[in-house]
Amino acid sequence: MTAPQAATDAKASIEPQGGRSNPFLLMPISLFFALLAFAVLRSPNLITSAGIGSAIIVATPLILATYALMASVISGRGTVDLSIGPLIGFINVTLIQLHGAGYLGNPIAVFLYAMLAGALYQFLFSLIVIYVRVQPIIVSLSGYLALSGINLVILPRPGGMAPEFMAEWGYGTSIFSPILAILVLASAAWLLFTATAFYTHLRLMGSDERAAYTSGVPITTVRIGAHLISGCFAGLASICFTALISSGDPSQGTTYTLIAVTALVLGGASLAGGRGGVFGSALGAVNLYLITFCLSSFNFGAVQSFVTNLAYGTILVVSLLLTLLIPVIQRRIRNFSPLLYFVVLSVVVLGIILHATYDYAALGTAGLVLTDPVQMQAVLVGPLEIGVVDAGTEALRLQVAPMVFGVLILIVVAIFLRLAVGQSSRKSIGPAVTVILAGLVLASALFISQEAKRQTKDVPATEAGN
Amino acid sequence: MDTLPKLSLPARILGLCIAIVLTLIGAGFGFAQGASVQIIILSAIATMALFTWGWRYVLGQFLEDGQEATDGPTPLGRAWLAYRWPLLGLALILLAFIVLSLTVEGFFNIWNVISLIILLAILILTRTLGRQFQQNRSAFIGIMVLAGLFSVGSMNIEGFASGNNIKSMLLFASFLGIASIGQTLVALLGGLDLSIPFIIGAANVGLLYLMGLGVPPWLATILVLAIGALLGTINGLLSYKLQGQALIVTLGTGFAISGGVQIVTSIGSAYGGNVFGTVPAWLSNISAMNGTTFGLPFPPVILIWGLIALILILGLRLTVYGRFLYALGVNRTSASRVMISEMRYWVMMYTLSGFFAALTGSLLLGWSGGGFIGVGDQYLFLTLAAVVVGGTSLLGGAGGYGFTVIGVLVLQVLSSFLVGIGLNFQWQQFIFGLLILPMVALYARSPHIRTQI
Structure with a gap:
């Protein structure tokens, strides 16, 4: 009974972000697209090669720190590893000092060292939790204090040099950087891991440890394994962090604790254990980055950091409160599909991005970044004002209209299919959604390329006309 | 904590004697240092009361478990099983102390030895006596640590107890x-x-x-x-x-x-x-x-x-x-x-x-x-x-x-x-x-x- 059960569970969890409903992704997805649309309207240069590149560089350490936290949080018993930030800082400062002393020359040694150091610390952590049987949060509190103290001893003030091969990683001039590769590989590794029985055991143990123990799950091994994975992610996060600041910093890493916990919760994971995923965690971390990005596009003068704090706290509390609505929504919509929701919203936001990129360019207005200190009027209206529509834009709109119409039809078809299949006995419409997604991507690629061609032809013409 | 356990008569008499001796010693020191009479009387009463209460309370904790298990390992083995962690801790602390004395110049002086003895006493007390306190064990351990830290600090650091x-x-x-x-x-x-x-x-x-x-x-x-x-x-x-x-x-x-x-x-x-x-x-x-x-x-x-x-x-x-x-x-x-x-x-x-x-x-x-x-x-x-x-x-x-x-x-x-x-x-x-x-x-x-x- 249990073996086939486990097998089907494992099979189902291969695509936990797919057809299986995970309504807790509703909130991070909505927030992500709302923030993305806002960010693009505020400063269209986010969607350029350099813009996305720098976003990846800045957000990756946070995303990986959230992964590291997630791996241990899923294991239950209220394991919120407060020491994850100081651990990242610890690997960072020891890496810098060892490099300064002449060790750790080549990349392989650096990666091995970082991941081993993280794994070793987490191994110790799990042993204490298992055998000394102290509450994990106390162990992590203890680790937080000890590590953030020893970091300052190892490297009293920021400084040092990152290994040479990391030097240009932190520039963020293009999308495809080694940092992106690390991020993609780490996410893929977690997704592969979700296909194993070990992951099923981990989730079972996280949601009910007694049930797991009585049904023969080796909880000791599973807990140690979860912590080892968390340690490896912490090592990767530390490498990305080192590349970002390209030096050592004893106190900066410590701040990652609170941000990573926040990102994890924003991403829909449960701090009590048993629920959490790589998709939600990444979205939560990116959301936090986008919040800071949006706020930094305003100029509040001396109170900038205070406004950031205020907005940060408010968004956190409000989005937590909104999760209270999820049971209500769930009662209405049975088979919520995060993927479909994602696709629908991404189409809408794609439209906004195109609007921001092309319309603003066509209007010839400068960027909307405010230069004066706070003006309530400008804050409220700024993101939405378009200005006078000229003939060129009018023509562009006419040309775009069929495209928009086509996209809308596609959305309608998708929703229709979704409902139709949802009403029938089949559980998943993954293939259908994937086909539509591919169609949309192709259509938008075609559209963008044509648009680019047209623009190169048109711009001189309109200039001549003016 | 509601009712103090009853002690046997010899134990009570012994406790009273020790309390009186302690009070007399305290009073003697007070007069020798020239403190005011009120303070000496107050502290004498406090010493007396605290000790009598503590004596009954602490000894009473031991009275509960009268029966001993007869089967199982030998008494020595049982003692080892019960106290192996504090014994290991003792060994570790002794080892650390010896290593420190051998490596650090001037580490081996009278104050550090006394500090070591206090540390060991705390460790032993918390493990042996602390076992008996079922309800307020953390408070007991906390007070022991506090007392130990304070006494070690006041011996080693100028003006700590000022x-x-x-x-x-x-x-x-x-x-x-x-x-x-x-x-x-x-x-x-x-x-x-x-x-x-x-x-x-x-x-x-x-x-x-x-x-x-x-x-x-x-x-x-x-x-x-x-x-x-x-x-x-x-x-x-x-x-x-x-x-x-x-x-x-x-x-x-x-x-x-x-x-x-x-x-x-x-x-x-x-x-x-x-x-x-x-x-x-x-x-x-x-x-x-x-x-x-x-x-x-x-x-x-x-x-x-x-x-x-x-x-x-x-x-x-x-x-x-x-x-x-x-x-x-x-x-x-x-x-x-x-x-x-x-x-x-x-x-x-x-x-x-x-x-x-x-x-x-x-x-x-x-x-x-x-x-x-x-x-x-x-x-x-x-x-x-x-x-x-x-x-x-x-x-x-x-x-x-x-x-x-x-x-x-x-x-x-x-x-x-x-x-x-x-x-x-x-x-x-x-x-x-x-x-x-x-x-x-x-x-x-x-x-x-x-x-x-």
Whole structure:
């Protein structure tokens, strides 16, 4: 009974972000697209090669720190590893000092060292939790204090040099950087891991440890394994962090604790254990980055950091409160599909991005970044004002209209299919959604390329006309 | 603790004799040092009473387990099984001491040897005697550690046991103690309040800002305390609604509060975040080192802390509110079955937490004399550490404010000791972190999963 059960569970969890409903992704997805649309309207240069590149560089350490936290949080018993930030800082400062002393020359040694150091610390952590049987949060509190103290001893003030091969990683001039590769590989590794029985055991143990123990799950091994994975992610996060600041910093890493916990919760994971995923965690971390990005596009003068704090706290509390609505929504919509929701919203936001990129360019207005200190009027209206529509834009709109119409039809078809299949006995419409997604991507690629061609032809013409 | 166990007659007579001898020795020393007669009489009575009570209490703990198991391993083997960890610890400490004596020049002197003996005595006492205390084991261990640290500190460090140092330790302990009240109460319910440091900082800046606006200081203080309580209420409502997310909810409200207060205070001010102004004399008297209480040379904040602690300890023990609080912490389902309103207690405890955080912020203003938003930052983890070291479980239902007082004192004496032997802040933090774990491990180990099925 249990073996086939486990097998089907494992099979189902291969695509936990797919057809299986995970309504807790509703909130991070909505927030992500709302923030993305806002960010693009505020400063269209986010969607350029350099813009996305720098976003990846800045957000990756946070995303990986959230992964590291997630791996241990899923294991239950209220394991919120407060020491994850100081651990990242610890690997960072020891890496810098060892490099300064002449060790750790080549990349392989650096990666091995970082991941081993993280794994070793987490191994110790799990042993204490298992055998000394102290509450994990106390162990992590203890680790937080000890590590953030020893970091300052190892490297009293920021400084040092990152290994040479990391030097240009932190520039963020293009999308495809080694940092992106690390991020993609780490996410893929977690997704592969979700296909194993070990992951099923981990989730079972996280949601009910007694049930797991009585049904023969080796909880000791599973807990140690979860912590080892968390340690490896912490090592990767530390490498990305080192590349970002390209030096050592004893106190900066410590701040990652609170941000990573926040990102994890924003991403829909449960701090009590048993629920959490790589998709939600990444979205939560990116959301936090986008919040800071949006706020930094305003100029509040001396109170900038205070406004950031205020907005940060408010968004956190409000989005937590909104999760209270999820049971209500769930009662209405049975088979919520995060993927479909994602696709629908991404189409809408794609439209906004195109609007921001092309319309603003066509209007010839400068960027909307405010230069004066706070003006309530400008804050409220700024993101939405378009200005006078000229003939060129009018023509562009006419040309775009069929495209928009086509996209809308596609959305309608998708929703229709979704409902139709949802009403029938089949559980998943993954293939259908994937086909539509591919169609949309192709259509938008075609559209963008044509648009680019047209623009190169048109711009001189309109200039001549003016 | 309700009824002291009965002792046999010889044991009682022996105890009385020792008590009298001790009292006589104390009195003799008093007269030799030329102290005033009243003090000698008072201390003699105190010695006598304390010793008699302690004798009966401690000896009584041993009387319970009369029967010995007859089968099983040999007595030596049983002793090894029962005491292997303290024995290993003893061996480790001895080893460390020998290594240190061999490597560090001048380490082997009389004071260090005495410190070592005290350390060993504490370890043995906590493991042998501590076994007998079922109810208040963490308090016992805390007091032992406190006594050991204090005696080691006063032997090794010049001026450690001087009146001034004790006064300053108590002063800082009372700030931390008042800040930890909220954390303790909330932890008894099984929640957490991470907004405490932010409310402390916000109250600190906000109070000075209000005074700068021309609001009378007493009104400003009341306003700040009321706002603190209001924020606490919001925290309570939110974290009751979002069960299990208390950690992150209070963190979020904390960020929002500190950001909001800073925005308000920096409107029309050129210095972002810092507020300048004058603190009224009575406020700085309350919490400055050279303050006086009714003419006595110690700052009133210590007295305030003592009074609050007394009220809280008695209140938690004796009043129906206190008992209901424990009932909710232990098992909320059964508590709500007997008509205890869960929401009311959550909101109440978080309100108290916000109120006391605001109080700490206001008192810290009197101490520092200038508003600074980051003044409470260190309390984020220190309040948690004080609660945990004292022995209040973060899962709720076990512990109390008396334990937290011990935890606060241990942390304060430890940090004073570390400063005294010349360690700077980062080493202190490191050692804090390393010490929390074994201290908690001595009394707060959760049972194995096998026993929970």
